[in-house]
């Protein structure tokens with residue numbers, strides 16, 4: 001089995017405070033891998049390290065076998081990794097259509113092109129429209145992202161992440177703050193858009209996690225205490241004590 | 250749908266602009282050499298302000314040193330003109346291209362370092378670079394000519410098809426042609442992939458990095474494009490005035506172009522055009538009437554920031570949705586009513602400013618003056634009293650009439666909302 005993303009002994013401290021304390025993890029190609037853990041465990045920080053938002057204090061990371069630690073976010077993205085944010089992070093004054101289109105221009109190879117009319121790029125338009133259809137935002141295509149409802153912004157957040165052709169997708173609490181029915185459709189969306197891709201997802205909703213994930217890792221105070229199948233994680237006593245028990249108590 | 254509509258619109262706007270630019274210098278009032286010279290200045294300002302907005306409105310870079318590229322482009326152009334005067338076989342109408350090349354080169358060299366950071370840091374760096382270049386110019390008097398600047402002739406030399414730039418009308422037409430080309434190119438740039446990404450970087454630079462874009466690269470390209478067209482405007486300036494001096498690079502020119510873009514409305518492509526035309530007109534006409542014109546300009550700027558953050562373009566576009574409603578006439582009528590106390594208030598303010606200005610800055614001219622066609626004596630108490638009364642009365646009147654505007658607007662936007670709902674169903 002091929003490894004899509006490999007983390008080795010990652011550490012991250014803010015000042016003197018260690019937040020990530022030696023994380024090693026191999027995410028397999030094509031799997032849906034969930035990371036769970038209590039508030040403040042360092043899940044978002046781990047995502048920030050993987051995506052290049054912050055540099056690790058020590059340790060190494062590899063994407064499809066090539067080292068990515070120390071690279072800026074755009075380099076990591078160009079190598080096929082895209083992420084969403086826990087706190088919605090869009091282009092607020094651009095329309096929904098523009099938000100998506102801007103997110104796939106690089107991966108379609110248009111880069112810093114300054115001699116072609118973007119509207120005339122058939123593949124960009126087509127891919128944008130297909131993505132809008134997927135996240136069910138076609139009706140809002142001309143609305144500025146900043147005035148969408150919260151749930152719509154969350155859907156667009158996912159849309160921006162999957163619009164390009166990244167094959168490793170990181171989603172940070174995509175369903176946070178959603179109602180039951182919104183969560184259900186978000187899960188269906190995530191399932192469909194990560195077909196044939198590798199997914200690493202942080203999620204607090206245990207229903208979603210056990211429904212979606214092939215494997216689960218449990219992060220507690222900056223350390224992974226277990227990585228296993230959902231059934232094994234549910235049965236794991238250490239996990240029960242550290243996390244699930246506390247959450248259900 | 251929107252894909253097929255856009256280019257057609259651009260063609261239509263381009264044609265209208267072409268005809269308008271061709272006819273303008275023959276409109277009564279603008280048909281004189283003075284009028285044509287004013288139009289030429291406006292054209293130069295339009296290109297400069299549009300170039301500024303590639304940085305500001307499009308990429309979110311607030312520059313306090315954009316005149317650097319206007320000026321350096323202008324110097325390259327004036328030196329090329331001198332070379333043409335001495336026999337270089339280049340047609341004069343192409344000189345702005347030399348300005349553009351100069352602007353682009355300087356933009357790439359300086360921009361690569363300046364655009365590493367955005368936000369406040371960039372703004373401060375741009376201010377510093379502006380001062381630095383201005384000071385450095387006096388250290389190279391051979392090339393920049395110090396205070397006096399460098400002069401050249403636009404009529405001496407190789408003439409293509411017998412075209413020459415002897416008359417102000419010919420100069421105007423040359424500038425108008427370049428305005429059309431430059432505006433078209435900048436509009437086209439905004440629609441290219443990297444042009445679209447400029448807007449994205451303006452909105453959220455961090456997110457742009459996570460979809461594959463090096464924001465430094467995007468800012469750098471925008472900066473170079475802005476510098477290119479600023480240099481082109483500088484080249485037009487060189488042709489129009491036949492002299493380029495240190496003031497072309499000055500902080501004041503950098504400030505003015507910022508005002509033009511902001512007052513016109515940086516959020517819309519046409520905004521800087523409106524701002525450039527309005528401010529150039531104010532500058533030339535006001536400065537003929539009053540030495541306090543800079544103060545009025547500042548006042549105008551402050552009022553725009555406070556009451557029309559979208560600029561003139563924003564004010565106009567705001568009326569788009571209610572234009573077709575039945576209440577639109579009521580809105581216009583309410584404007585008419587509110588205008589009366591506003592004018593009274595403005596007259597009071599002008600009176601106060603002019604009298605204070607006369608007494609404090611030009612006491613040698615005495616206290617008697619003519620204002621708005623009326624003789625006043627600033628030494629007596631009565632005009633001061635009248636001014637204060639007009640200011641206060643106008644203000645109260647304005648407060649009294651404003652609810653009318655507000656309620657007319659409310660009705661119109663309600664109607665517009667209902668109208669849209671019907672259309673959608």
Ligand SMILES: Nc1ncnc2c1ncn2[C@@H]1O[C@H](COP(=O)(O)OP(=O)(O)OP(=O)(O)O)[C@@H](O)[C@H]1O
Pocket residue numbers: 014019037038039040041042043044045046086
């Ligand atoms: N830039 C930073 N500087 C200092 N401390 C930080 C920084 N980012 C995160 N932290 C701290 O690191 C710890 C882990 O934060 P993180 O956001 O990674 O947790 P999390 O597991 O995602 O929690 P949540 O479930 O609430 O999203 C927190 O105590 C937080 O205060």
Ligand SMILES: [Mg+2]
Pocket residue numbers: 043044045086
């Ligand atoms: Mg988090």
